[in-house]
Amino acid sequence: MEIPSIIFIVVGILIGVVSYFSRMYYFIIAAVGFIGWGFFKIFKRKTSKSILEPDKLSLKEEKPYYQNDYKAKNTIPCPSCGLRHYSNANYCQNCGTKLK
């Protein structure tokens, strides 16, 4: 499981606050490091997402056969909702009405 980047930022802020009040200022470097790493992870994830988006768009949604509007010879319409099914279907996949 990956550690959420917000955890790094929160931990960084906590280290920063603690180091400030305890006057251990060199810990602020670690705090800045944590915060920086957190933001870097968010940025990296956003960039990789935007790269992946065109692939998602290129994927075509495939409709089930009974939602196709072409009227093939071996299909029969549902008497209740009108969706077309293969003639060997016993029940409507949309409303459950018996087709035979």
Ligand SMILES: [Zn+2]
């Ligand atoms: Zn139906």
